[in-house]
Every structure is written in C-alpha cells, then in structure tokens.
Amino acid sequence: MDDVxxxxxxxxxxxxxxxxxxxxxxxxxxxxxxxxxxASLAVAGDAFKVRADRLDGTGLVQFTTVDKDAxxxxxxxxxxxxxxxxxxxxxVSVLTDxxxxxxxxxxxxxxxxxxxxxxxxxxxxxxxxxxxxxGLVLGRDGASLSGGPRELLGxxxxxxxxxxxxxxxxxxxxTHTITAGAFKFKGLDIAVKPGRHECx
Numbered sequence: 001m002d003d004v005x006x007x008x009x010x011x012x013x014x015x016x017x018x019x020x021x022x023x024x025x026x027x028x029x030x031x032x033x034x035x036x037x038x039a040s041l042a043v044a045g046d047a048f049k050v051r052a053d054r055l056d057g058t059g060l061v062q063f064t065t066v067d068k069d070a071x072x073x074x075x076x077x078x079x080x081x082x083x084x085x086x087x088x089x090x091x092v093s094v095l096t097d098x099x100x101x102x103x104x105x106x107x108x109x110x111x112x113x114x115x116x117x118x119x120x121x122x123x124x125x126x127x128x129x130x131x132x133x134x135g136l137v138l139g140r141d142g143a144s145l146s147g148g149p150r151e152l153l154g155x156x157x158x159x160x161x162x163x164x165x166x167x168x169x170x171x172x173x174x175t176h177t178i179t180a181g182a183f184k185f186k187g188l189d190i191a192v193k194p195g196r197h198e199c200x
Contacts, residue, residue, distance in 0.1 A: 047075075047125045047126075047174035047175055047176050048092065048093060048094040048095075048174070048175065048176075049092070049093050049094075049172070049173070049174060049198050049199050049200060050090070050091070050092050050122075050172075050173050050174075050175060050178070050199065051090070051091045051171065051172050051173075051199040051200050052087045052088060052089055052090040052091070052110065052168075052171055053088045053089035053169070053170060054087070054088040054089075054167070054168065054169050054170075055085055055086070055087050055088075055166070055167070055168040055171060056085070056086045056114075056165075056166075056167055057082040057083070057084065057085040057086070057120075057165065057166045057167075057168075058082070058083050058084050058164065058165050059081075059082060059083025059084065059147040059148045059149070059164070060080070060081070060082055060083075060133070060147075060148060060162055060163040060164075060165075060166050061080075061081045061145040061146075061147065061148030061149070061152055061153075061160065061161075061162045062078055062079065062080045062081070062160060062161050062162070063078070063079050063142040063145065063153075063154030063158055063159060063160040063161075064076065064077075064078055064079070064154075064158065064159055065077060065078075065079045065123075065154065065158075067123050067176050067177070069176070075123075075125065075176055076125075077123040077124060077125055077175075077176060078123070078124045078125075079121070079122075079123055079124075079152070079154070080121070080122045080123075080124050081119070081120065081121045081148035081149040081152040082117070082120045082121075082148065082149070082166070083118070083119065083120075083147065083148055083149055084116075084117070084118055084120075085116070085117045085120045086114040086115070086116055086117075087110050087114055087115040087116075087117070088110050088114045088115075089110050089111060090107075090108065090109050090110040090115050091106065091107070091108050091199035092106070092107040092108075092178075092199065093105065093106050093107075093197065093198040093199040095196060095198055100194070101194065101195070102194070102195055102196050103192060103193070103194055103195075104192070104193050104194075104195065104196060104197040104198060105190070105191075105192050105193075106189075106190070106191050106192075106193060106197055106198075106199070107188070107189070107190050108188075108189045108190075109185045109186065109187060109188045109189065110185075110186075111187055112186060112187060113186045113187075115183065115184065115185055115186075116183070116184040117180040117182070117183050117184075118180060118181045118182045119149035119150060119152075119180055119181035119182075120149065120178070120179075120180045121149055121152060121177075121178070121179045121180070122173070122175045122177065122178050123175055123176045123177045124173055124174065124175050125174045125175065125176065126173065126174040127168075127171060127172070127173040127174075128171065128172045128173070129168045129169065129170065129171030129172070129173075130168070130169045130170060130171075131166060131167070131168050131169075131171075132166065132167045133163040133165070133166050134163060134164050134165040134166075135163050135164035135165065136161070136162075136163040137161060137162050137163070138161045139159065139160075139161065140160045140161060140162055141154075141156060141157065141158070141160060142154020142155055142156070142157070142158030142159065142160035143155060143156040143157075143158070144160075145160045145162050146162065147162060147164065148162065149181070172199075172200050
C-alpha cells in the first residue's frame with residue numbers, strides 16, 4: 001500500500017459530490033492581509049463558494065465523511081487535505097439572506113503573488129475543474145492515508161484517495177469549511193456588498 005504509482009491522471013469537469021443546499025446563517029473569518037496566520041472560514045448551514053484560476057498543491061488526501069452544522073443537520077462531504085497549496089486569483093464568496101435582502105461577503109487575493117496555505121483542509125460538496133494528479137491512489141483505506149495535513153485521517157475501512165501532487169485550473173468549488181495551519185495573503189480585499197455578487 002505504501003508504493004505510489006508515478007503516472008498522471010486527468011479528470012475534466014468532475015463533480016465529486018452534490019449535496020442539497022440550505023440557507024447560510026453564519027460566517028467566521030480569521031484572516032490578515034500580510035504575513036502567515038492560522039485561519040478558518042465556516043458556515044452554520046449552506047456551502048459557500050471558492051473560485052481560483054489555478055491551485056498547485058503537494059500532499060493531497062481525501063475521504064468521504066459527514067459534517068453536522070449548528071442546527072444538527074448532516075451534510076455529506078469530501079474531506080480534502082493539501083499539505084501545501086498555492087492559489088492564484090482566489091475569490092471566496094458567502095451569500096446571506098438578511099431582513100434587508102441578500103448580502104454577499106467577498107474575499108479576493110492572489111492577483112500578483114499567489115495565496116499560500118499550509119495544512120489546508122476543505123469539506124467539499126462539489127468541485128468543477130480541470131485537474132492533473134501525480135501519484136494518484138484511489139480506494140486507499142481512510143485510516144492509512146499519508147502525505148497530507150497532519151492528523152487528517154479517515155476511519156478504518158472508509159474510502160480514501162491520495163496523490164503526491166495536484167494542479168487544478170479554473171476551479172469552482174462549494175465547501176462548508178476552510179481551515180489551514182497558516183494562510184499567507186498579499187493584497188487581501190474583503191468587501192460586504194448588498195445583493196448577489198458571488199464568485200460564480
């Protein structure tokens with residue numbers, strides 16, 4: 001199981017998982033425009049959206065699991081961990097209904113220098129992208145995954161997959177949470193806009 005093949009696999013426009021949506025109720029952001037900081041984005045209900053021109057990553061691990069939100073509802077997700085990631089032209093958006101109408105929180109970074117993340121973890125419900133993987137292993141036991149963020153493992157007997165390196169281009173994803181040991185942003189722009197102004 002420890003031997004990893006050296007071939008490449010290309011997946012085009014692949015929807016990993018699709019989960020019915022519910023209303024977004026909470027956004028927690030701990031970010032800074034300069035330097036490296038621990039960071040977390042999360043919502044209490046629906047998934048939010050992330051788009052980027054390109055992601056280069058090393059140490060990918062993935063396994064299926066279930067998240068529960070603050071109201072106790074369960075969401076099937078694909079837990080995705082990347083040891084080190086560089087994201088170019090990144091946009092994150094959260095659409096929220098308020099008594100005054102729809103509101104969108106938009107975060108943008110990575111226009112000049114890419115956003116860098118260490119021990120990046122996302123709980124995906126859907127991704128649409130062109131992808132290239134090096135050293136891809138499908139069907140690995142979730143408890144035996146290696147090379148990804150520390151302590152990110154599935155349960156014994158659970159479906160998992162991993163890769164040494166990945167490159168995603170023009171990707172659009174839906175996720176319930178984003179966490180990282182450290183994020184590094186240059187030229188971070190955060191705006192709250194009335195109406196619907198999602199990344200895609």
